[in-house]
Amino acid sequence: MYHQYFGLVEPAFSIAVNPRYLYMSDQHKEALAHLLYGVRGGGFVLLTGEVGTGKTTIIRSLLEQLPDNTDIAMVFNPMANVPEMLGMICDELGVKYVADEHTVKSLTDALHLYLLENHRQGRSTVLLIDEAQLLSADALEQIRLLTNLETDTKKLLQIILVGQPELNTLLSQPRLRQLAQRITARFHLSPLTLAETEAYIAHRLQVAGLAEERNPFPRAIVKKIHRFSGGIPRRINILCERALVGLYGHNKQRVDNATYRLARREVVGGLDEPAKDLRNWLVWGLGVALVVVIGLLLWVLWPVAGDKSTSKPLEVSAVSSSSSVASVAANKPNNNARPAQEAIYFARLQEAQQALYGHVGMATGEGNPCWQTAASDIQCETRKFSTWSELRDLNRPAVLTLNTPDKFTVYAVLVGLGQYRAALITSTGEHQLMPLTELGQRWNGAVFYVWHKPPGYTGAISQGDQGQTVHWLAQQFAQLDGQTRRLTNDRFNQALTERLKIFQRQAGLTADGILGQQTLLKLNERLEIDTTLEPVQEP
Known part of the structure; x- marks a missing residue:
């Protein structure tokens, strides 16, 4: 086949997982470092990333670098119920248990005895769960309970959760907040940049045995590959594989536009082109x-x-209907607008998040903005919605996850929402309007937004609690009511509860007297702490 035609020792762009072909970009190195940190006693570690970004390959690379005194249990079927999952963990580690007593208690007791014995022998034990976004809430809670198995000085089990971005949504549920608070390290694996895509292609060709000067992918074609693939390594592999097959079939040495178009058509299917x-x-x-x-x-x-x-x-205002995105400027004409997909869509979640942070006035440098603001009062949230009404009620600028007609994942930054149209911002900060009917066809319901937490806030509080958040809440109500004295100092008393209920009724919320996230979001709106959605001029 083509690898012999180019003098390669093996196909360069096979989608089979092979650690030899792992291209270690800066973020891949950091992701692997996080997993190694978890193996060496870092507690709960979370690795997320879109499909095809290289999570499984990093796992394989981790296995090659495990310390000799480490035993690891790997779970690849997280959809099993809790007893079955515990049974798989025991089977992976070789834990002996009574087969007839396949209960949560018996399995947990057997696992605990094994972990204690492993610890006495100076060995470490790691549990790694892939595709963890498929875990049920009950299974995640049971995994949290496994972290309670410890000695006076050390956790007996280190846990690594690997999954798609939906895992963050799952962990944001209130019932799982105890587990979320135990995560000591998080890392999100983003798609490759253009420069990384170029280096990635060259790296795989070099590993397969091709000399650097014979690289068949010119930079202009690499740009097209990056744009089409969104920087997802698996998509890059598939497209490059088809391009090399095309060169072999037409007896060519360099990928040109005709070869690229043919490869692209074979990847997406050409039936819909006419x-x-x-x-x-x-x-x-x-x-x-x-x-x-x-x-x-x-x-x-x-x-x-x-x-x-x-x-x-x-x-x-002229709208280019031939484009997949309506490109209408919100407040001023955009005579020099780029093609709408390039203008509005962000290929990488991190780039979209940075644009969102810039819009709400939170300056960040390069890298993951959530990590940069982790020590501040800024909270990153990922949720799943099904209607525009839920977004209007949220009333926050947000990053929406979209699926293109080519089945790729891209991101849009929503800054305004009307009855019929949404206002999006481009990478240059311009506003463009898009019909909700068109945006809704691509939006998969995933929403990322940021908001400001009160001092000391770690979860919902109610009457009887005390601390910084109670002090802050009493102070805010005193300012809203024009009072010089607060209803309380730092203990959540009956008077503060009744005042909170009044606010909840005014905001259209359930008047339960509990200060949870939903109430805080409405309170932040009233206090003008958070940036809210802009009004959209309707046609």
Whole structure:
């Protein structure tokens, strides 16, 4: 096949997991360092990333670097119920248990005895769960309980959770807040940048035995590959594989535009191309016809309205229907706008998050903004919505996760929401409007947003609690009510509970007297602490 044609010792872009081909970008090195930290006693470690970003390959690389005194249990079927999951963990470690007593207690007791014996022998034990976003809430709670197995000085079991971004949504549930608070290290594996994509392709070719000067992918083609793949290594592999097969089939040495287009068509399937072209031509023709009709009407009616010198000219904003995204400027014309997908979509979640942070006035440098603000009062949240009404009620600028027609994941930064249109910001900070009907076809419901936590806030509080958050809440209500004295100092008393209930009723919330996240979001709106959604001018 093509690898012999290019003199390669093996196919360079196989999607099979092979640690030899692991391209260690800076973030991949950091991700591996986090896993090694967990293995060496770091407690709960969380690694997330989109499908195809290299999580499984990093796991394989981790296995090659495990210390000799480490035993590891790997769970790849997290959809099992709790007893089955505990049974898999015991089987992986070789823990002996009574088969007829397949209960949570018997399995946990057997596992505890094994961990104690392993600890006495100077060995460490690690539990690694892949695809952890598929775990049930009950299974996650049971995993948290396993971390209670400890001596006076050390946890007996180190746990690594690896999964897709939905895992963060799962862990944000109130019932799992105890587990979330035990996570000592988090890392999100983002797609590759353009420079990393170029280095990644060259790295795989080099490992497969190709000399650097014979690289068949010119930089212009690499840019197209990066744009199409979104920087996801698995997608890069598939596209490059097809491109090399195309070169082999046409007896070429370098990927040109024709070879790239053919490879791309084979990856996404070309059945919809003629229909797409016909649709684009029809839309273009209808647009031209509409402009002609409007021109004729204005020409006929102009004498009637021409003497009204004070009347304002009709402003018509052109929308490129052939593009997959409506590109209409919110407040000013954008004559030099880039193609809408490039302007509005962010290929990497981290880039979209940085744009969101910039919009709400939270300056960050390069890298994960949530990590940079982890020590402050800024809280990152990931949730799953199903309606626009939920987003309106949230009333926060947010990063939306979208699925393109090519089944790739991209991100949009929502800063305004009307009845029919949404306001998005581009990478240059400009505002563009997009119909909700079109945005809704691509949005998968995932939402990322940020908000300010009160001092000392770690979870919902209610009457009887005390601390910094209680002091802050009493102070805010004193300011809202124009009072010089607070209802309490630092203990959540009956008076503060009743005042909170009044606010909850005014905000349309359940008046339960509990200061949870939903109440805090509404209170932050009232106090103008958080940036909220901008109004959108409707057609």
